Amino acid sequence: MxxxxxxxxxxxxxxxILLxxxxPISVSMGIGSVLAMATIFSFDRMAITAAQRIFAGVNSFSLLAIPFFVLAGTIMTTGGIxxxxxxxxxxxxCFIPGALIQTNIVANMLFGAISGSGVAAAAAIGGAMGPQQKDDGYDPKFAAAANIASAxxxxxxxxxxTFIIYSxxxxxxxxAALFVAGYxxxxxxxxxxxxxxxxxARKAGYKSERLADFKTNFKTTxxxxxxxxxxVIVVGGIISGIFTPTEASCIAVVYVTILSFLYKTITIKMIPEFLxxxxxxxxxxxxxxxxxxxxGWIMAYAQIPNIIASSLLSVTDSPILIMIIMNLIMLLLGCVMDPTPAILIFAPIFLPIATSLGFDPVHFGVLMVFNLCIGTITPPVGPIMFVGCKIxxxxxxxxxxxxxPFFLILVALLMAVTFIPELSLGLPKAAGLIR
Structure with missing residues (x-):
């Protein structure tokens, strides 16, 4: 043994090596874990233990929220929303210089907040805004960069x-606390x-647009x-305790489906494709x-989290330097890994270190997702970057x-979120979700 x-x-x-x-990363994780487990157990026991670990890993009621939120986002992408x-x-x-680029950014925030997907936001909003921006003479490279950065x-x-997976x-x-902390x-x-x-926009001479009349703005609103x-319904219901995040995801599907049918942008025949x-x-x-x-089971057996924690703490005992080092590591991870596997692999490693330094798990969750979000717009993986460029x-x-310039200002904001905990914890505390 x-x-x-x-x-x-x-x-x-x-x-x-497999990567x-x-x-594929999920297959690499599975094969690597089984190879490591094979050095501990016989084949029969290894197969049984691996199956038990897989079942235990996915046997979570909260995970049911993921397919429903994904379905809601899929419907929204073609639902006229x-x-x-x-x-x-x-x-x-519209009164801000470079109005169409600013519209792209705000619309990405709104659409992404409803769908929960940065890739969907970049595709749906970028695809709709691109032709308008081109017709108005906007630089397509900068317009695409703004779409990618804001998604x-x-x-x-x-x-x-991503917050459900981190939980x-x-x-x-x-x-619920993670949801509110992300606002x-x-x-x-x-x-x-x-x-x-x-x-x-000012440098390029892009002007703001004329405010529409009250009647037009009222109709748009x-x-x-x-x-x-x-x-309001989904997050408000979760915060107030009316329903759980999983129940909220089901309500989201029903809501956007009814809304899209009322808008007459989807048909019954389209539902199998959505599913x-x-x-x-x-x-x-x-x-x-x-x-x-x-x-995770193998890493715990091999005490890898403890080894990494000891290595970090041996470099310095300054909480500020340790958090900067962890941020740098997570930024680099985000450049080569999708958020889901990065969270699943490294949250169990870094979270104990962060909590030992006095960081709240909810605060650290926001930090981790923030880091990995930057990775989605950074080569070589950067899924949002690839989608934005394709669009x-x-x-x-x-x-x-x-x-x-977007990257630099987002990294500066990351440092602010790291060392000003109330940016993440203020709202959950006010809502009574954490102490």
Whole structure:
């Protein structure tokens, strides 16, 4: 039987090798974990233990929220909601220089907050705004960069699947508290993206647009209210205790389905396709959660979290430096990994270190998601970057330079969220969700 060091070495070397040869990350996690487990148990016992770990990992009532929120987001993408949110956002901020880019940013915040998906926001809002921006003479590279940079805001503003996954990986952090904690950082993310856009618009000579008359703005607001009410119903119901996050996800599906039928933008024939897309997305997430449970068990056996914690604490005993180091590690992880596997793998490792330094698990959850959201717009993985470039028909290298000012201001905001806990914890405390 191998010792803990050998087990950890097998785990930490096999997964990168498998990833390097092109094996999908979830399969790499599973194979690497099974190889490490094979050094401990016989084949029969290994198979039984792995199956038990997978079942225990996915046997969570709160995980049922994920497929329903994914389904709600899928319906919304083609349900006519994006156009109404764009019109509402334009009515709100048309007086700011570079109005169409600012509209893109605000609409991404609104759509992402309702759908919970940064990728969906970049595709739906960017796809609708791109032709308008092109017709008005906007630089397509900077417009695409603004769309990409602002899309992850919806991953912080609830409802958010990433917070549900973090709740599971953290061992029980309150989903309701995490949802509420994401509001201020998510809104600040959007505002931060508006700042470079204003400077660029003034430099390029983009003007603001004329305010529409009261009647037009009133109609636009009325059209958007039903879509915006989903946030009020879902999050308000969770905070007030009327229903759980899982029940809220079901209500979200019913609500957006009825709304889309009333808008006459979907038909009964489209529902099987929505369900198929949801199954494809959810199955990947759930499979990853299952195999990460095996890996978590192996890491605990090999005491990998304790080794990493000891290594960090041996470098410095300054909480500020340790948190900066962890932020840097998570930023780098976000560049090469999707948020879901990164949370599942590294939340159990970093959370004990953060709590030992006095950080609240909810606060750390916001930090982790914030870091990984930056990763979604950063090469080489950057799923939102790839979607945004595809929608704008641009190459990755075309938007890297325009993205730099957004990236710098978001990293500065990350530092503020890290060292000003009330930005994350103020609202949950006020709502009585945490002490």
């Amino acid at each position: 191998a010792n803990a060091a050998d087990i950890g070495l097998i785990l930490l070397t096999s997964i990168p 390097a040869i092109g094996v 994006a156009r109404r949110l764009i019109n509402f956002a334009k009515a709100l901020i 992850p805001a919806g991953m912080l503003i609830p409802p958010s699947n 599971l990986a953290s061992g029980g952090a309150s989903v 201020i950082p998510g809104i600040l993310w959007g505002i931060a993206c508006m700042v470079p856009a204003i400077f660029f 009325i059209d958007a209210i039903p879509a915006l009410m989903m946030i 198929l897309q949801t199954v494809k997305t959810t199955s990947m997430i759930i499979f990853m959660i299952g195999v990460s449970a095996i890996m 704008a028909d641009l190459k990755i290298e075309d938007v890297v330079k325009p993205l730099l």
